[in-house]
Amino acid sequence: MEDENTSTIGVDLGGTKIEVAQVNISGQVLRRKRLPTRVNEGPAAIQSEIAETVLELQKQADTMPIGIGIGVAGQVDPVSGVVHFAMNLGWRDVPIRDVLSEALRLPVFVTNDVRAATWGEWVHGAGQGCDDLICLFVGTGIGGGVVSGGHLLTGCSNTAGELGHIVVDLHGPLCNCGNRGCMEALAGGWAIARSAREAVENNPSAGSVLLQEAGGNPERISAATVARAVRKGDPLALKLIESATEALVSGAVGLINAFNPCRLILGGGVIEGLPELVDRIDRGVRQRALAAASAPLRILPSQLGNQAVAIGAAIMAMRELTVKDPD
Amino acid sequence: MEDENTSTIGVDLGGTKIEVAQVNISGQVLRRKRLPTRVNEGPAAIQSEIAETVLELQKQADTMPIGIGIGVAGQVDPVSGVVHFAMNLGWRDVPIRDVLSEALRLPVFVTNDVRAATWGEWVHGAGQGCDDLICLFVGTGIGGGVVSGGHLLTGCSNTAGELGHIVVDLHGPLCNCGNRGCMEALAGGWAIARSAREAVENNPSAGSVLLQEAGGNPERISAATVARAVRKGDPLALKLIESATEALVSGAVGLINAFNPCRLILGGGVIEGLPELVDRIDRGVRQRALAAASAPLRILPSQLGNQAVAIGAAIMAMRELTVKDPD
Numbered sequence: 227m228e229d230e231n232t233s234t235i236g237v238d239l240g241g242t243k244i245e246v247a248q249v250n251i252s253g254q255v256l257r258r259k260r261l262p263t264r265v266n267e268g269p270a271a272i273q274s275e276i277a278e279t280v281l282e283l284q285k286q287a288d289t290m291p292i293g294i295g296i297g298v299a300g301q302v303d304p305v306s307g308v309v310h311f312a313m314n315l316g317w318r319d320v321p322i323r324d325v326l327s328e329a330l331r332l333p334v335f336v337t338n339d340v341r342a343a344t345w346g347e348w349v350h351g352a353g354q355g356c357d358d359l360i361c362l363f364v365g366t367g368i369g370g371g372v373v374s375g376g377h378l379l380t381g382c383s384n385t386a387g388e389l390g391h392i393v394v395d396l397h398g399p400l401c402n403c404g405n406r407g408c409m410e411a412l413a414g415g416w417a418i419a420r421s422a423r424e425a426v427e428n429n430p431s432a433g434s435v436l437l438q439e440a441g442g443n444p445e446r447i448s449a450a451t452v453a454r455a456v457r458k459g460d461p462l463a464l465k466l467i468e469s470a471t472e473a474l475v476s477g478a479v480g481l482i483n484a485f486n487p488c489r490l491i492l493g494g495g496v497i498e499g500l501p502e503l504v505d506r507i508d509r510g511v512r513q514r515a516l517a518a519a520s521a522p523l524r525i526l527p528s529q530l531g532n533q534a535v536a537i538g539a540a541i542m543a544m545r546e547l548t549v550k551d552p553d
Numbered sequence: 554m555e556d557e558n559t560s561t562i563g564v565d566l567g568g569t570k571i572e573v574a575q576v577n578i579s580g581q582v583l584r585r586k587r588l589p590t591r592v593n594e595g596p597a598a599i600q601s602e603i604a605e606t607v608l609e610l611q612k613q614a615d616t617m618p619i620g621i622g623i624g625v626a627g628q629v630d631p632v633s634g635v636v637h638f639a640m641n642l643g644w645r646d647v648p649i650r651d652v653l654s655e656a657l658r659l660p661v662f663v664t665n666d667v668r669a670a671t672w673g674e675w676v677h678g679a680g681q682g683c684d685d686l687i688c689l690f691v692g693t694g695i696g697g698g699v700v701s702g703g704h705l706l707t708g709c710s711n712t713a714g715e716l717g718h719i720v721v722d723l724h725g726p727l728c729n730c731g732n733r734g735c736m737e738a739l740a741g742g743w744a745i746a747r748s749a750r751e752a753v754e755n756n757p758s759a760g761s762v763l764l765q766e767a768g769g770n771p772e773r774i775s776a777a778t779v780a781r782a783v784r785k786g787d788p789l790a791l792k793l794i795e796s797a798t799e800a801l802v803s804g805a806v807g808l809i810n811a812f813n814p815c816r817l818i819l820g821g822g823v824i825e826g827l828p829e830l831v832d833r834i835d836r837g838v839r840q841r842a843l844a845a846a847s848a849p850l851r852i853l854p855s856q857l858g859n860q861a862v863a864i865g866a867a868i869m870a871m872r873e874l875t876v877k878d879p880d
Contacts, residue, residue, distance in 0.1 A: 301845055358708055358709040372811070374701065374704070374706045374707075374708065374713070375704050375706060375707060377701070377702050377704060379701045379702060379812065380701075380702060380813075381685055381701065381812055381813025381814065381846070382685040382813050382814055382815035382849045382850070383813060383845065383846070383848060383849045384813070385810075385813045385843065385845045385846045386701070386811065386812055386813040387811070387813075388810040388811060388813075388843055388846060389810075389811055391806075391807070391810040391811075391842075391843055392719065392806075392807030392808075392810060392811055393721050393803040393804070393806055393807045394720050394721070394722075394723050394807075395721075395722060395723050395724065396721050396722050396799060396800065396803040397722065397724075403843055404841070405806065405841045405842075406841075407803070472723060473723065476720040476723040476734070477720070479718075479719075479720055479732065480718070480719030480720045480721075480807065481719075481811070483712075483715040483716075483718040483719060484699070484713065484714070484715060484716055484718075484719055484808070484811070485706065485708060485713055486707075486708025486709050486710060486711070486712045486713040486714075486715075487708065487709055488709035514731070514732045514733075515718075515732075516712065516715055516718055516730055518628055518710065518712045519708070519710070519712045519715060521710060522709045522710045523709070
């Protein structure tokens, strides 16, 4: 039933913004709209706003999209279409699939945002044509997805891909997950910000550039602040990013030795803010991974950038609606 | 073509011993023979000895085995049947498949020993009926295999499963692979022995039990020595195993968060020597892994023990010879 004009709507539902995009079967974004996530207004209001935005895009469209794919920053059940838990949205057990499919009279497919982004990079981004790849998204948190032997891994209870929570420093700092020394606790955006705030507190003079970039308020230091200070050559910021890079290399080495991917695709806000990390991680991995595991490996930046989730969710929905997979 | 009497021969080719077993289609060992690996005599002599042992088992057999599967402790190419590199055998580029299939006039299938053991546990051991599992074999080194979504992962260049070389302590001790802080460098048998020897050297009085178990020669301290001292309640040995356990928990947590298996199966000489480690790792994992990833997880000891490689290699060969997989 699909032809070149077949399209779906992809939704990236995150804690700060919602991206809605009409995507055709070739992965091209035909039209899109981005809006802030008004978390305080609760699930009903946010779902209404998504429905309205979808209708708005539909009105502009030449052909009617055949369905909707949603990538949510949280734990979802793709079978029931329920968001079980989304910390940044403050959601618990929200049946978003049923709500939106009733409002819009279209089939709705719900998945996790990171898995959608992996799917997007695999099919239409830096992973095209490759059956063994890892996507590692280094943003505020760190998540990822793994394609092995042409299958996107989902695991026993659909949580495979929590790549930020591999332990790289068993004596390391506490992580938000309750464990110690996770890659995320050393190299996620929140962890870079934490280390920077601690360093500024311990030595305000060494931290003067960081403090200035944060408008004099140490509480406002973020990973983006650190990235800006790196651009100015600030030694403390360079040191903080050096530590984070070391953790990313250690984590990547473990993943490469365990999964033996052909490609490691790096994305997320921290990588976008410091694109030189891709080459630095590449060099570190070549020095430290098993030669047999890293020999065929290419390390590449994400191609779809901040549209990866919406494009991936749209094409996952397209696949659900048009293809029957032998799996 | 297969019926209950169909059988293959499985060979476990390791650096210290060779196990040859006739295995039927139900995974039962019909007959077996174990011999030492005479590494010094070189590949030709070892291959002759394997061929002779296979012929010996064939003579005793009621029905002729239909093929041979070999699990080699090293890097193999299953397509060409060549052992590219096997450190403990001292082999480089040995075409074992062609040598044995010519000598025995039977089809021969070559794989890595750890992958064979994983296959054995999956099909006839502690992994039966499970489509998402990790086998972690903690012996002198640490290796493993991952089944995800019903597929045994092989990776881009057939090296997936080097689970001993995930980094758990980025500032940790050197590993044989050249990196620092690999799980194997803290919890593999060789690493436990290294830590024990260092501890005895640093404090001979605290190390008196270990030294006695090693016949007074610190160079003879092995992981088995440490296990024996643990049985006697030696505080130093208990402390050494505590550190190794912590590394195993950290590594297992990372693997569980990344792969979300339904089962984690633990085997290998270190686990066999200290079977209480299975429960200790289970407790540590419950405390430290993501709740969503570990909720469905069961942690189990290997069922096939030191026969896992031979059984696994035999049934991998059986599958190659009797089944066409849709993959």
